[in-house]
Amino acid sequence: MNRRAFLKSLGTAMAAAPVAAPLLARDAAAASGEQLATLFDLSKCIGCGACVAACRAAHAADYPNPQKPFPKMYPERAKVEDFSDKRDVDDRLTPYNWLFIQTVTVTRNGKAISLNIPRRCMHCVHPPCAELCPWGSAVRHDDGAVAIDANICLGGAKCRDVCPWHIPQRQTGVGLYLDLLPAFAGNGVMYKCDRCHGRVAAGGKPACIEACPNDVQTIGPRREIIAAAHDLARQTGGFLYGETENGGTNTLYVSPIPFEELHAALQPSPGNPGLQAAADVMGKEKNLATAVLLAPLAGIAAGILRVANRARKAAKEDDHA
Amino acid sequence: MPKPLFPVWQKRLTLIAALGLALTGMGQMPIFSRYYIADLPGLGWLGNYQITAALHLALGAALVFLLTSYAASWLAAGAARPTLTTAGKWRVALYGAVALTGVVRVLQNGSWAMVGPMNVRYLDWLHLALAMGLLVFAMAAGRKGAVAARR
Numbered sequence: 001m002n003r004r005a006f007l008k009s010l011g012t013a014m015a016a017a018p019v020a021a022p023l024l025a026r027d028a029a030a031a032s033g034e035q036l037a038t039l040f041d042l043s044k045c046i047g048c049g050a051c052v053a054a055c056r057a058a059h060a061a062d063y064p065n066p067q068k069p070f071p072k073m074y075p076e077r078a079k080v081e082d083f084s085d086k087r088d089v090d091d092r093l094t095p096y097n098w099l100f101i102q103t104v105t106v107t108r109n110g111k112a113i114s115l116n117i118p119r120r121c122m123h124c125v126h127p128p129c130a131e132l133c134p135w136g137s138a139v140r141h142d143d144g145a146v147a148i149d150a151n152i153c154l155g156g157a158k159c160r161d162v163c164p165w166h167i168p169q170r171q172t173g174v175g176l177y178l179d180l181l182p183a184f185a186g187n188g189v190m191y192k193c194d195r196c197h198g199r200v201a202a203g204g205k206p207a208c209i210e211a212c213p214n215d216v217q218t219i220g221p222r223r224e225i226i227a228a229a230h231d232l233a234r235q236t237g238g239f240l241y242g243e244t245e246n247g248g249t250n251t252l253y254v255s256p257i258p259f260e261e262l263h264a265a266l267q268p269s270p271g272n273p274g275l276q277a278a279a280d281v282m283g284k285e286k287n288l289a290t291a292v293l294l295a296p297l298a299g300i301a302a303g304i305l306r307v308a309n310r311a312r313k314a315a316k317e318d319d320h321a
Numbered sequence: 322m323p324k325p326l327f328p329v330w331q332k333r334l335t336l337i338a339a340l341g342l343a344l345t346g347m348g349q350m351p352i353f354s355r356y357y358i359a360d361l362p363g364l365g366w367l368g369n370y371q372i373t374a375a376l377h378l379a380l381g382a383a384l385v386f387l388l389t390s391y392a393a394s395w396l397a398a399g400a401a402r403p404t405l406t407t408a409g410k411w412r413v414a415l416y417g418a419v420a421l422t423g424v425v426r427v428l429q430n431g432s433w434a435m436v437g438p439m440n441v442r443y444l445d446w447l448h449l450a451l452a453m454g455l456l457v458f459a460m461a462a463g464r465k466g467a468v469a470a471r472r
Contacts, residue, residue: 078355131430132374134349134449136442152442156351162370185352282430284371288378292427295385302386303393310324310401 035125035144036200037225037250038209040118041232044216047101047116052090054211055099055120058196062150063087063096064189066173071182078187081170092271093119095171095191099208102272104265106257115257118208118216119273120193121146121167122242122249125222128281129159129168138168138190143201144222144250147194152176155188164246164278168192169271195250222250229254247280326394326403327468331387338384339416339455345380346452348373378427385420409467415455422448 066084073080083094090097099120105112127146130138137153140146148159148168154177160168168190177186196206200219204210209217218228226243229252233240241259242252255262259275268274348367353359359368366372395402405413426444429436436444 075356077357126430130441132349132370134445136445139438139441141438149439149442158349158351158370161351281371285375285378288375288382289427289431291382292378292385292424293431295382296389296424299386299389300393303390303395304397306326306390306394307397310326 034142035222035250036219037123037144037222037252038195038206038217038219039225039229039232040217040251040253042115042117042216042253042255043236043238044214045101045116045118046214047103048213049090049101050211050213051118051208051217052097052099052101054207055193056090056097058199058207059098062191064150064171064174064191066171066188068173070173071178073187074183080172081188082172083169084171084173092269093167093169093192093273094271095169095189098191098193102266104262106261106265108257108261113257115255115262117253117255117262117275120208120251121195122165122246122251123193123195124246125248125250126246126280126282128162128164128246131282132162133159141197141201143197145195145197145200147197148190148192150175150189150191153189154180154186155190156186157190159190162281164276164281165273166270167273225252241275245278247283326398326401327391331390335384335387335391338380338387339459341380342377342384343452343456345373345377346449349377381420381423381427384416385424388416388420403468406466406469408462408465411458411462412467415451415458419448419451419455422451 064084066082068084070080070082083089083096086094087096090100092100099118102117102119103114104117105114107113123144123146124140125144127138127140129148130140130146135152135154135156137149138146138159139149153175155170155172155175157168157170160166160170169192170188170190172188175186175189177188180186196204196208199206205219206217209219218225220228229240229243232238232254236254236256238254238256239258240252240254242249253259253275260277263275266272266274268276344367347353349370353364354368359365422444425435426448428434429441429444
């Protein structure tokens with residue numbers, strides 16, 4: 001087998017990748033109903049903050065307690081991110097506030113309408129934070145909750161960079177990096193909502209759901225929650241967010257106002273995520289991932305073809321001799 | 322005289338893929354931006370996780386293809402099969418283990434997760450440690466032949 005034929009077989013394998021993609025259906029786990037999802041009926045939220053208070057109480061023991069002064073970090077580009085003196089901030093996401101309420105006012109048909117939107121991690125079906133974390137500290141549990149293990153996170157903030165909503169928040173001066181090379185690698189620990197994974201695993205509900213006086217949020221198997229979200233949107237003439245954003249999330253919002261209008265009014269900023277039409281981050285790599293899985297088949301075929309060609313050539317040379 | 326079972330151009334492709342994988346693999350950690358390397362002209366892409374992750378997968382597909390073709394040729398060669406040197410055996414073990422852990426990680430991100438969520442870290446650390454081991458091996462014995470010369 002010559003170089004051209006060899007590379008051709010590699011090219012064929014790469015070209016076959018999209019065809020084989022269904023073999024690796026990325027949503028199989030989500031479709032199986034094992035994952036839990038939550039549905040927010042935004043028309044019910046009065047912005048009372050009971051969910052925020054319940055979240056803070058439930059996770060008080062999980063919040064960071066950094067020691068100061070922080071280690072000097074090199075180079076200077078590595079900046080300290082410190083919310084330890086601003087633990088009471090509750091109008092954005094911080095390492096001490098994993099859920100907050102955005103209040104948006106939009107004008108529709110000449111009338112000003114205000115809407116309260118509880119915001120926290122969307123718990124994506126294919127979370128880029130977990131799938132691209134190089135250290136294995138961000139994980140997606142089988143029930144669909146996405147969590148960051150504070151015991152091993154190094155605070156590199158890649159999870160925040162790749163998250164379409166930039167949800168995780170960093171606290172410097174805590175975590176494993178202090179025991180490794182605090183001056184040269186790492187920068188603390190990333191924190192975000194884990195959808196009360198421990199409480200749910202023990203048969204309970206997330207604290208925010210239990211505390212809500214208006215039943216804004218419900219939790220259940222993803223398939224049922226999606227069906228309920230569509231029913232609610234149909235009955236109320238509402239709009240849906242979260243079913244397809246970033247390839248699908250386990251957090252669905254139904255709003256009486258289109259999300260494009262809400263996003264335009266939000267003015268996203270650090271810790272204050274938008275409601276944009278988020279593209280599927282991990283879906284972009286689906287075909288390449290499939291090519292990796294098909295490469296062994298193409299490689300084996302190429303290797304065998306090479307040996308067969310050599311044998312054929314050797315036999316031909318023997319005939320001529 | 323028959324052409325060698327493992328031609329030079331295939332070995333060069335393997336080296337290029339391995340070097341590219343090492344670079345893009347390092348790029349999965351937030352170091353190129355922190356250490357200003359991505360600020361150098363022409364290297365800005367090293368600070369973009371979307372690009373380095375896509376390149377890592379593409380080069381991974383190429384490397385797995387090359388490695389499995391080596392293995393298939395070697396197994397199918399029968400009596401003409403070359404003998405692996407000690408360096409060759411190390412190379413097979415290290416490349417094979419790096420590729421295997423990489424493929425398992427790709428499956429993990431798809432719908433064939435083989436590792437529990439709290440054990441993914443061990444898979445990542447093993448992949449990283451094996452890559453570092455391959456780097457050490459390459460520096461120490463990278464120029465030694467993988468197959469013994471035929472007598």
